Amino acid sequence: MDRRFLTWLMLTTALCFLYLSMRPQVPEEKPDAKRQAAQQQDPLQLDQPAPADDGEPVADSPEADTPEKGVGEIGAEADAPTKAARPENPSQTILLGSMDPSKNFNLLVALNSRGAALERAELVGQSSPGEFRFRALEHDGGYLGYLGLTEELTGLQIHTIPEGSAAAAATSPDATGGLQIGDVISELNGQSTSSLREWQLALKETRPHEQAQLVVSRMVAGAPKKLSYTASLSQAPLDIIRVHERAPEAVPGNLARASLITTIASLNEARIPAGRSAFPALQEASQLNWASEPLEVPGGQGVTFRLPLESLLASTGRPGKLEIVKHYRLLPASEANDGFTLDLETIIENHNDEAVKASFRQEGLAGLTLEGWWYSVKISPHMFSGAGQRDVIYNTPFASHDIRTTRQINDHAKKTPAQPDMILFSENEPAEARSLKYIGLDAQYFNASLIPHPDAPDSLSNLRQAGASAVANVEDIVKSQAQATNVSFWIDSAESAIAAEGQISQRYQVFLGPKDTQVLADHGLDRAIEYGWFPWIAKPLSAILHFFYAIVRNYGLAIVMLTVMVRGLMFPLGRKAAMNAQRMQELQPELKRINELYKDNMEKRAKAMQELYAKHNFKPLAGCLPMFIQLPIFIGLYRCLSVDISLRQQPLIPGIEWCSNLAAPDQLLDWSSWMPAFFAERGVGWLGPYFNILPMVTVLLFIVQQKMLMPKATDDQTRMTQNMMQVMTIFMGVLFFKVPSGLCIYFITSSLWSLVERKLVKRMTPPTSPALLAAGTDGKGPDGKSPSKPSGNPKGSPGSRKRRGESEAAPPSKTASKMQELAKMLEKPAVKSATQRGSRKNRKRN
Template structure:
């Protein structure tokens, strides 16, 4: 049934394409001369088929046929290609394949502690420390703008990893400096909501300091303000909350700064709280299943910065394994919370310790060890300071080591429309692994090569970056991280010296590649891991290392201060993009206070500097219109002589002082500026979240399409899908305006067609303009503003320049055309008997006829003779 539905859907799409081309084809009126061959009468010669007259038509036929073939191929590939993998449940996949790592789903509480398979044997053992039965959440930082923190970090004791990082830095007006640009609804705060198995509602597990739910006003006397862990949310206003998915859906119905009432069950009481919603902060790190519209089937939920043993006793972790096989998993184990975060306003620290199973270690002939993971966050900082290590709790020295995983679940904002620039020919994904070593320099491993490597292997990491057998310079690591378009999360050393304590690094996929849709591979979840050098640790001593994790925007000064400048990459046009970026910043800061207006001013400055070239282009356009009749005569005269026709055309153009390529000069000069501005919009963090106007909800991000209206819920998936559609899930008005202005310019300034072939060419140009409008439907709105301003300037410039030009029929052009006519009348069909100098001297000896006034001039008859 699924194959039949897929066939019917694609057949419908293909039918629309065929109907479109069936409508379009007759509009071009192809006319091919009738060529017959009479076997009975061979004395009557068949008129020759003149290829030169129809080469333009054949080119047009090839363009249309190729485009139709491309569309039909895509549709047929959907019909007969392999079926899409079945959608996985929202809580994550039931299993994992290939290189997929173990999924961690904090939304579903485990039925029992998934730790030690030999727990029954260890019961009653005096040296086996007791373990916590339930996970807990801790926070570092605050959402409060007065706290001084730039981020809010959510930690989970199950695995002692980072579950979520929100950027909370504010602008001068109190608004979030970095918010979710794809979320228009309000935000109440992250609460790690979980569904309940036996009743409706979503249970709260954590309340972030300074979040709207932490400041919620109680509507009952005698009840403290703010929600608490353990509360069960049952309704928002009049909307019921049966699970956390319905809670997220209810939030989309309310805008920021709206006050909503939450109904909460606390024990046997039913309470109500008034919550003032805010903008949604940028969740720089999040679980894949909490991505909203950006949730990608196949990406797995996994905490970031997980720690595990890589060496103990005689056992050492292989690069193909995630954890030591003989030990219970440390990733899903509940760690002991040693230190709770301090008060808001000072450096906050959260410490975790995990005593590894003593029974399992004894079976491995190893002594007792504890894993230690400590996080510290300073105010006014984008750094999460980490201390990771292994403590030897036995009575003898041991060979110990650890594996530290990197961040994953980095923000996916705009992955379906953005154009991330890559130094590699293979292109970049939405999240790529970057690193720098002393021998290799800055290296980017894109998502697509990682997926290819993962599919080619049966086990192990997607890509090994360096190994113990490599040279020392190859293991001198300056940084390693996951890079998005405007943000980076990377490990950097604590000091100026590079890392030297790691012997192995590898890039990995936190995804099930077998379930990852082909058209969404760009959004695959990527990460990495580091294996420490194995060292001998004395009894009671600890193998401890410090690592700093930068999690912030790709702002030039900020990245340079942390040694991450190479992560900002402009590509081949950096020499143009960087000065344009600085000029835009100056205009915005000192002149207009708005990047959209700054782009308009930049465009006007460029066009004003190009005004002499624009005037020359207008002059040549008028000359082209006046030369059109003469060129037509030359074409008719030299129908069978291509060389003679080209020579006559060159002579006419030389006499008129006309260069056919000079009109293209303004376009070639604007092309680098256009590409440089495109690179600015794709790289510069300051242009992200810059609005056309603060009062407008649409066009609120110049680095993205304007998103006037959402049509993804009713438009065909073929056109509106994220990653699959040609147009995207939003209707954008600015590309339509750009396309309309281009067509208007063609209609206003294109010279009238002198024959059927010219008319055909003009129709092709109009068709290609419409087609380009579809291709550029998802370009950044800032680029559309540049095109609109440039087009309006061009129209005004041509109108103004036209008034300053000499009337038609006067000057050198009239002399050239009349000289050509006189030469033709004197020389007949053999008009090439005199040299160019002789013909000019003959014309100079005779006075030119007086020019007719414009009212008495006759336009060429364009009607076809019947």
């Protein structure tokens, strides 16, 4: 199996080099000198101190929304009236969706008035009451719901209460209803919660469906009053998009940034400077609180955000009476809608007395879930560019599906810090290369993408440019954790004329959901699942896996059944290859003797080997064909198990915490607290934070299989090769240590089948006569001489049988002799080699 894998690896490497050499390069946009000179004098584009949203963490809550010093300034100095004219709106976090299963929402999104941005999105669809279809696997404790907590002097203040959450259903003997916005939590189960860290530690000690005791302070009649609450904790749904990461997913160097920020990309032909996310004069727009109002959505929920730009544009000399409007709409799941999309509409309104030209810059998603980033086996379409946890994928009619991996974006930002964004396409390219079917972030099992709205199918067509950016201080990202860099993307629309009192708009759908084949196909995102080179094998095998699961209702057993089925169907080919290998092993002593006898005469050595192979009807290349047929099937089986989200959250043995997620390592023991960092730290450690038993069983079976299938070493060189292969097998154990348990079950089942298969093949293979092997071709050695007769009566000779009291075998009959002669004639090759033909001519001449 190892030799087959090495052969396949060499072939794929060669093909990949050929592919990379033919692959076109994406041109980078290079601003011309005239435009750069104009930017240095244009008040709209005056350089500012580094803006907060380009490198500062974004706060989780309204209380932390005060801009950093220098963020709100325009130019070197700004006058007092301009500052006073800034919009003053209350800080709000607005929730769309519900955790109440009767409302049938699959998404719960938190929108912040600061920048009118997406702060958080949770997958709240339930498979059964109290059981989320996609729960946060890194969050073992109980959950009250997303409360938008901020630290106050007396505790943690609540800013949001999700409908249907444990917080909303909490009860108190001293008050009616659940927890309320404005309450300050001071204790959880007797532990102080004066900081977010203490809150997280207290929640970590709880479990879903347990009762939790809370002490809160609430303003009643103008005075604070302490209240005791009891809450039945729930599971934590997966937060597919978040601003701040949980402790297990924190990567030093990553920055917090909200998603779906909208600004103006160009105004009367002036453009955002290269390497910036907004005009310096408009940078503060993402830090201000926008005005919000409810938006009526039939059958769903919505909100509208508005921000006048007049105060921000007052000192730029541009028509300032512009307003950006954003509409968010969310619908529950239904027959016509799967509930995994958030509707986003952006509008630029012109309230000037003259027409203006403007365009949008729409930022995409940031803070995609990092679940499983330290063990994920996500497949990359590029051999030498491994996939990350937050790859940017996009699809154009010109280049079809393409990807910029997390590492590529990280490396680009390091190499060009002045212009850190990686340009996906620019205005210099043809129109079909600047039109998108989708663009988004892609993880192992989840995807967050922008796609055109059905009512505005051209919203991603004829764009000016698009780019991918690292939301991180990339110099602080450790190389081994680069695949977890926080990244985002952005698009610039083409500039359009807006008449006086007119407007332009764009409308998108924001997909936030699982990489389920049917769900992705419904949104045109099916290319987001990468099967590698053999999708035509992996996809049918995945369908068969689900069929087996429907029968046994356990994916562990379904994997075993699928592996046995595939190996069983491949048994004839495996048997043929094994028999060929066994015959080759039996011929090794004679081949070795030929090599030693004719080590200085290559022509005679080749002739002797050919005659030996012809005599025993052995074809050396016959064992390669089964390998080339089996290899795509085995790789397809491996790939279908690697990408199937159905294995996520599925236990091997129901009711046991060990191996409760077949898409992750079995996690028998958490040793991160007492193992060194280079061993157990996430991303950095060789083995990860858990001791896993299934990889150990896998490697042990690999070693046993190697011992049984390898022929015994006949010389020092062979012995050294076998020792090296054993060392490589142990090294493979290190690489396999973080492999998901579903794949380990596949490897274990496949190895056990190989061992059984070899036993069966040995019993089914007819033995080769040792005397015939010793005799070589036509009863003579390869030198044309008869082998020397052994002295005495060797075992198996007529004399030995006679001594044991057996009768001597009768001489063969005339019919049998004729049949033997006919068999010899048939065994002779029909076409003689060039060597044989040449030697026959020489004999005639002589």
